[in-house]
Amino acid sequence: MTNLAVVNTKGGVGKTTIGSMILPLLFAEERRKGKSIRVYEIDDNNKSIFAENSVIDFQTIKVKEAEDILDMVQMDIDMAENVINIIDCGGGNDTVAVLNYIKEIKLQGLAYVIPTNDDIEQLNNIKQTINLIRSIDKNAKIVLVLNRVAVSENQKITDDILKRQFIGLYGDDSLGIDRGLDEFKKELAGIAAIPNTPIFGILKNLKKTTAADRYLEEYRTVDNITEVRKGWISDGKEEYLKRMKEYRISKKVVDLYDNLEDFRNLLKGLTNETK
Ligand SMILES: Nc1ncnc2c1ncn2[C@@H]1O[C@H](COP(=O)(O)OP(=O)(O)OP(=O)(O)O)[C@@H](O)[C@H]1O
Numbered sequence: 001m002t003n004l005a006v007v008n009t010k011g012g013v014g015k016t017t018i019g020s021m022i023l024p025l026l027f028a029e030e031r032r033k034g035k036s037i038r039v040y041e042i043d044d045n046n047k048s049i050f051a052e053n054s055v056i057d058f059q060t061i062k063v064k065e066a067e068d069i070l071d072m073v074q075m076d077i078d079m080a081e082n083v084i085n086i087i088d089c090g091g092g093n094d095t096v097a098v099l100n101y102i103k104e105i106k107l108q109g110l111a112y113v114i115p116t117n118d119d120i121e122q123l124n125n126i127k128q129t130i131n132l133i134r135s136i137d138k139n140a141k142i143v144l145v146l147n148r149v150a151v152s153e154n155q156k157i158t159d160d161i162l163k164r165q166f167i168g169l170y171g172d173d174s175l176g177i178d179r180g181l182d183e184f185k186k187e188l189a190g191i192a193a194i195p196n197t198p199i200f201g202i203l204k205n206l207k208k209t210t211a212a213d214r215y216l217e218e219y220r221t222v223d224n225i226t227e228v229r230k231g232w233i234s235d236g237k238e239e240y241l242k243r244m245k246e247y248r249i250s251k252k253v254v255d256l257y258d259n260l261e262d263f264r265n266l267l268k269g270l271t272n273e274t275k
């Protein structure tokens, strides 16, 4: 059983990208074994563009309708339903409103994912969000996700890269900046990192699909491209070139899946403990 809420009082930090693209991708193996993945985007400003996909049961709802959804998640938790529920909260007031409702109904058993970008300003949002979570659940597992890490394609994210980019968290002696992370590190079950990559925008806006869909449809092709490519030749040059372009997009998704192994293991650890 896995129940996650993606929260941050700051808008535009990647909550929906992580809730609808990354987390379902990281659970692709579970999905392949038949587990359902449900994503609820609770947001007064946005509307779902993922309604038409096969891998994730995706809904966008207004904050005022969130109560029913959260009651259902509570029911799944109480009944130990074998599903993956991902609650993606909108920024600012939406995250605060959802967390307040979670507090009101004493919803326990959620793990929390807080995405952040590298602005020093966002330290305050992280602290505020952690405090809100702690007022609900003293023991909830919280994972901080450092989003939009500046790496070139297929470059591995190292501690050094993170330290240089997220100076508000890791500090910078030469600039006299303190390590903000020390103030709340003990509250975290772990820290994960996501590269800055155009793949999410490509999948969402151009292909109208999610990373999990693409991964599950295409990982076999990517693994066997040398063989598969030979089969494409008989379809003519135009079709061959078109398929190669699609293959390159799929390859990026598979590489991303492989590169996010640490995050995958972190999630496995969380969910094993909350089973
Ligand atoms: N790792 C990433 N690489 C590249 N672009 C990203 C990444 N994460 C997020 N983005 C982009 O940043 C923008 C904001 O992301 P997103 O919508 O996920 O944020 P949000 O926290 O859900 O925002 P809101 O608070 O409005 O709900 C989007 O255009 C998204 O494509």
Ligand SMILES: [Mg+2]
Pocket (backbone or CB within 6 Å): 015, 016, 017, 043, 046, 089, 090, 091
């Ligand atoms: Mg969002």
